[in-house]
Amino acid sequence: MDAGPILRLQNVVKKFGTFTALHGIDLDIYDGEFLTIVGPSGSGKSTLIRILVGMEDVSDGEIWLRDQRIDQTPANKRPTCMVFQSLALFPHMSVGHNIEFPLKIQGVAPAARKARALELMALLHLPDDYYTKRISQCSGGERQRVALARALAFDPEILFFDEPLSALDYRLRKTLEKELKDLHARTGKTFVYITHSLEEAMVMSDRIAIMKAGRFEQIGGADEIYGKPVSRFVASFMGEVNLFDIEGGGDGRLDGPDLDVHVNGNAEDFGIRLDKGAKGTLMVRPEYVRFLASSDTSDFIVRGTLRAEYALGSRIQYEVETPGGQALTVEKLREDRFAGAEGSQVVLGFDAENVHLIRGE
């Protein structure tokens, strides 16, 4: 990551009539990284990627590819390319000709084109005899690979992905996620991937950018985003989470409804400090919450009623309702299964090193 970013966005704004889809985006993308942009539908992530490949114009702002400004460059002149959500394979061409298309455009000789296509097919685990197959004869997963091979044949500086896996079934998606990560490592190219699925982002990315309503909420590594979200939005977007409203009580004390705080006095050691009257949200992930026996102690304690138990395969998830009516989630490995019956009173605890404080309302 020397020599600065490969792609730099400065204050990129996109307006559709009176609606502002992107509110001044700043982003640096580094050479060789796998960056995933995650956001719910309507967050502007698709608009952003369409701007980056040149299919939409920017309303304002600049995009720099290394030392070259590209925001006014048409899509066919940019050294980037995209794998479409629909894949956008050419139905009238064979698998081989689809893959060769960018090479044909570049004027590469037929023999060299074919050699390169077969090379890419091997890289993507497509058998050689697929070269002459029609696109309509390929399965969903094979089409993904053809689309990827075609994009790689273009040899782009940056490869963009617009949710290409979203239409596939779960198992195939899991396989392809890993293949994609592997492909990234083998090709060393810069991948920019957009998705609404946190799981996809976590599996593949070096960095994750969380988008909400045309702005980035947080950009960071998977661990950072999972463990130290900057807002309730990020915290709850990144999977199951328990959030408690808390308020600074002065002298380093914390107060919250339903919550017994036993770390007062040394909570600051864990970076949990609120000034008197300041509000915040305490976050703890379900896997860090324990069921306490009567003799156990914990930094934070919550009482409640066990409402439901869900088997998630290797893990079990429990839903606990506090007297204040808040639903909490606890997750245990199957071997640590909790024996309580539904409707019974339980005591939950978690420790200060596993919580994260989100400041502000």
Add this chain to the structure above:
Amino acid sequence: MERLDQRLGFLSAIPLAVILGLSFLAPLVVVALFSIMPQKVFSLFNTPDFSAYSVFFSQGYYRSLLWSLGMAFASTLILFVICWPLAFGMAKVFRRFTLVITIFVVMSLFVSENIRLFGWVLTLMKGGLIEGHFRYYTGIGFDSPLYNTGIIVFGLIYVYLPFMLFPLAQGIAMVPDDARQAAADLGASRWQILTQIELPLAAPGIMVGSLLSFVLAAGALAESKLLGGQAVIVIADDIETAFTFGQNWPLGASLAMILILIIGSLAIFGVSRIDLDAIMGRKR
């Protein structure tokens, strides 16, 4: 149950199918038989010979055929070139305005072809709408553009425009937007997108539109008579003359057979090359 329904449906379709088949095939058969009768007979009970066909070459009727096919080819080619941008707009750009264009084009079909062509004659003739007014105000007259092959081709283009435009728009609508965008993203220029993505994917529409306008133009008569003033004789004119003034049914029939064979094999060749299901919307 389903099979019984199928069988009953099939059975009840038979009478109409027979009537349609006969009424379609019988005239063709009669024409085919007359074409191998000796010349100037009015009965099918004669010894067949091919004298009518030999006249096609010896008396120069092949020239009429070549004119017809040539002008049909030219008008189809020009129609394709001028309809492509319009059809592209209708399929991809104009949105609701497409309906307005459709209505205008269809409305022109509500008026008889002959009347519309006479309208052009009155507009273009010497002393007509254009030249007459021009001469009245400026004192300078000019020759009418009527009565040559160019104006016949213009007439063919004018009359058969809907038959090219609508199939073409249908064909272009079948080109997925994302395929075009992907091609651009992969570095293709506008021209490369046209030749490598749009034309092949719109091929069914192009084929249907071209076949319709070519077949209709090759058999057209009114354009050469009214606008062309018989500057050239087209094959349809020869056929009509043979059946009427010429009182030579076998000659008319043989000329018709030649035209039918040429156009029929063209149509079969064209249709066999495309996926008609695709353009009828039964696939994808």
